[in-house]
Amino acid sequence: MNRPLLIAPSVLSADFSRLGEEIAAVEDAGADWIHLDVMDGHFVPNITFGAPVIAMARPASRRHFDVHLMIAPADPFLEAFAAAGADTITVHAEAGPHLDRSLQAIRKLGKRAGVALNPATPVSAIQHVIDRLDLVLVMTVNPGFGGQAFIPAMVEKIRQVKALVGDRPVDIEVDGGITAETAGSVVAAGANVLVAGNAVFRGGASAYRGNIEAIRAVAELERGERA
Numbered sequence: 353m354n355r356p357l358l359i360a361p362s363v364l365s366a367d368f369s370r371l372g373e374e375i376a377a378v379e380d381a382g383a384d385w386i387h388l389d390v391m392d393g394h395f396v397p398n399i400t401f402g403a404p405v406i407a408m409a410r411p412a413s414r415r416h417f418d419v420h421l422m423i424a425p426a427d428p429f430l431e432a433f434a435a436a437g438a439d440t441i442t443v444h445a446e447a448g449p450h451l452d453r454s455l456q457a458i459r460k461l462g463k464r465a466g467v468a469l470n471p472a473t474p475v476s477a478i479q480h481v482i483d484r485l486d487l488v489l490v491m492t493v494n495p496g497f498g499g500q501a502f503i504p505a506m507v508e509k510i511r512q513v514k515a516l517v518g519d520r521p522v523d524i525e526v527d528g529g530i531t532a533e534t535a536g537s538v539v540a541a542g543a544n545v546l547v548a549g550n551a552v553f554r555g556g557a558s559a560y561r562g563n564i565e566a567i568r569a570v571a572e573l574e575r576g577e578r579a
């Protein structure tokens with residue numbers, strides 16, 4: 353049984369001075385989830401925002417808040433992100449030595465637990481925690497910045513994640529360089545959550561619906577959900 357297809361605009365490409373409005377605008381334009389990129393300037397070479405900003409943005413939308421932690425260590429902050437209104441909390445497999453413990457902590461907080469894999473990290477990194485997971489995030493660029501080129505070798509990795517996940521109720525998410533041009537190959541390989549920053553947040557709010565729809569159309573066609 354296919355997991356639902358979900359389009360998750362990444363707010364990294366939004367206008368941060370109007371974050372709440374931007375989130376409301378993509379919700380209005382058909383976003384299924386809101387993807388929030390937390391960066392610490394240490395695990396990745398860029399800094400964005402933390403739990404207080406997510407808490408302030410939370411009232412802007414009722415959509416699922418998909419919080420991607422590009423921070424190390426992550427464990428001391430999990431409670432704060434849960435309290436801020438995250439629905440899924442994703443930590444990086446590379447961010448600490450105790451991934452199993454992090455995932456248990458996220459679920460204990462009543463949140464969905466995700467693991468992100470950098471492009472160079474093999475799928476075997478999640479083999480022994482697969483039953484503690486609700487989501488696997490396959491990074492299709494090196495994390496840190498929006499607007500980078502999709503790495504084609506990640507298509508095979510998505511296939512490997514799909515084979516590992518099997519029939520488990522685990523979402524397979526992709527993030528980085530996702531556009532109407534790259535969406536087909538990742539969906540064919542097994543991804544069902546498509547994160548897109550630049551491809552959604554361009555052209556001003558009046559373009560957001562068309563931008564989301566362009567990605568969704570390709571993905572649905574690939575899944576046989578659209579003629």
Ligand SMILES: O=C(CO)[C@@H](O)[C@H](O)COP(=O)(O)O
Pocket residue numbers: 362364365387389420493494495496497498499500527528529530547548549550551
């Ligand atoms: O996590 C990240 C980057 O580290 C992403 O969420 C980017 O924000 C995706 O941006 P685009 O490649 O879609 O512009």
